[in-house]
Amino acid sequence: MNVKIIGSHFCPQTLYSIIKCKEAGINVSFVDLSGSLGALKEFLVLHEQDSIYTAHREMTADKDYVQNGKIGLPCFVMEDGTKTLELDRILGIAQAKKN
Secondary structure, eight states, X not given: OEEEEEEXXXXXXXXXXXXXXXXXXOEEEEEEGXXXXXXXXXXXXXXXXXXXXXXXXXXXXXXXXXXXXXXXXXXXXXXXSOEESOHHHHHHHHHHHHO
């Protein structure tokens, strides 16, 4: 199973997800937002247009968003183009494919 993980090497949740996916035998392609302007642009398009980010977009209007808001990292993109923000979903699919 191959998964693209969009995240940041500064994000503990991203790093944790990469480790858990590799432990589960998932081939990971990591897109580091912090290391590439192109990667950041790719994420911004996804963040502004994909339905998995609707709740995150709505949070930006909250007055405490800058201090407490979340941008939705990591994002997982499966081989078929399906996207999710849920590590458990990715791990569950990987486990099901093994069985």
